Amino acid sequence: MSPRDLHSFVAITLVTLALIFGMWQASETGSSNVTALSTNASIGVFWDSAATQTCDQIDWGQLNPGSRKNVVVFVKNQINETLFYLLTTQQWSPPDVSNSLALHWDYDNAAAHSGTTKRVCLTLLASPRIEGIIDFSFNIVIKSSTYMWSDINYDKKIDIWDVGMVVRAYNLCASGQAWNEKADINQDGTVNIKDVAITSKNYGTIYV
Ligand SMILES: [Ca+2]
Ligand SMILES: [Ca+2]
Missing domain, CATH: 1.10.1330.10 (Dockerin domain)
Structure with a gap:
């Protein structure tokens, strides 16, 4: 088992997952209700820099074609090792909506030392051409590794x-x-x- 395999295993089983729901309607404000899937993690995601309020849901609300929404969260390294983070998404519903929505963050790939908290901005971008979507959901999975993700060997x-x-x-x-x-x-x-x-x-x- 490679170092990455080992750590990916940790990431998958202990990662913080945020489940996101959003409504997409032309003239109405969306609403959502979200449940946390995992909270015990080598990393934690919080609403505040003091890492006291766990972020287990993000409500994107109404998102119009061609628009973007930013959400700031704080990612804390909760183990005694330096970590590097990776943002991934899973379980888009409906599946095709992943072609019209894109999630990015401004994490700089810098090392996250033990016990430190990083401020990151998550940005959800909607294609100008998206249509026919009433609501959508997807999971955010932030993975961690003791190696930079581009350090393949x-x-x-x-x-x-x-x-x-x-x-x-x-x-x-x-x-x-x-x-x-x-x-x-x-x-x-x-x-x-x-x-x-x-x-x-x-x-x-x-x-x-
Ligand atoms: Ca790839
Ligand atoms: Ca290398």
């Missing part, structure tokens, strides 16, 4: 070896025989330009 630096592994796996999907999970840096099930971009952005980084 776990040598504490991002260099040509990491880029090479991504390039070799390019255009491969999770269902294929030659699939290399480690090259799928953003964990979206395919190795493509997004993974190359992440590696390129971190290129030259050396960390401890």
